[in-house]
Amino acid sequence: MKAMTIKGHGGVENFAMALLPIPQIKENEVLVRTKAISINPADAIVRSNKDVSWVFGSDQPLIPGWDISGEVVGVGTKVADFKIGDQVFGALRHPYIGRTYAEYVAAPEGDLAHKPSNISHEQAAAATLAALTALQPMIKVGIKDGDRVLITAAGGGVGHFAVQFAKYFGAHVIALASIGKKDFVTSLGADEFVDYQQGRFEQQIADVDLVVEAVKQDRHIQRSMQVVKPGGSLISLWSHVNDEEKAEADRRNVNAFYNMVLSNGQNMKFIANLLEENRLVPHISASYPLEAMADAHREIEKGHTQGKIVVTIK
Incomplete structure (x- = not known):
């Protein structure tokens, strides 16, 4: 072969x-x-x-x-x-x-x-992997109907699945991406769009229940954490939450953690069902x-x- x-x-x-x-x-x-x-x-x-x-x-x-x-x-x-x-x-x-x-x-x-x-x-x-990366932490935190969810890098491989999963679970989705991807992410169901190149997004967004942090950039976790309301969660998909970030999360009463994606056939069956129903594209x-x-x-x-x-x- x-x-x-x-x-x-x-x-x-x-x-x-x-x-x-x-x-x-x-x-x-x-x-x-x-x-x-x-x-x-x-x-x-x-x-x-x-x-x-x-x-x-x-x-x-x-x-x-x-x-x-x-x-x-x-x-x-x-x-x-x-x-x-x-x-x-x-x-x-x-x-x-x-x-x-x-x-x-x-x-x-x-x-x-x-x-x-x-x-x-x-x-x-x-x-497959990108979809699992978006799905598994949402299941872990118990995303629910009516949650306000910020998805960073919303137009990327993981992000565009995260938008669709969050909408499937009934969330109000705020998509952070470049302006060139605005039409794309809104077509996926995002309720709000924020251009990360126009001002500081953390000054434009507030009272979020969950952040799906898909940006690999120094101090981006700290910035995203500022929009999470007390008792909310931040899922880092790229890197472990370091001691400084953990201390900030504790001070804000935010559940911040890194999620390692794992192969999982049961999750793949869930994804297959959504694909078959055209609820995931x-x-x-x-x-x-x-x-x-x-x-x-x-x-x-x-x-x-x-x-x-x-x-x-x-």
């Missing part, structure tokens, strides 16, 4: 296409013939940063990737929910690597859901073939992606 590997941690010049044996599956795994994958900012981080090389474990060669949509072509002896021919999607093994940059992938049964028939493999691949801004993975990573590293970037494998 073809697989896109990295020869070492660093720039996109370290990508190398390799011909490798098709993976052997364990009793609780299925073999998936990959149709599409999606690219996350975290993909670029694990490619470039040796400090997070632990996600690869001892597996060689280094094959990145978590997100996948494809067809089941092999089934382990203890797999109960999937059969050969099923169309499936999911985010695999996170936080460890899923090795999805390949034509065939050994996927844990518990990380997958059936792909809805009304969406493409590209759309399904887009609604992935936005794909760009699509690349596997051979152009370097270009896909260059694009994600610009930091201004609207929605998701996908890679097709044929």
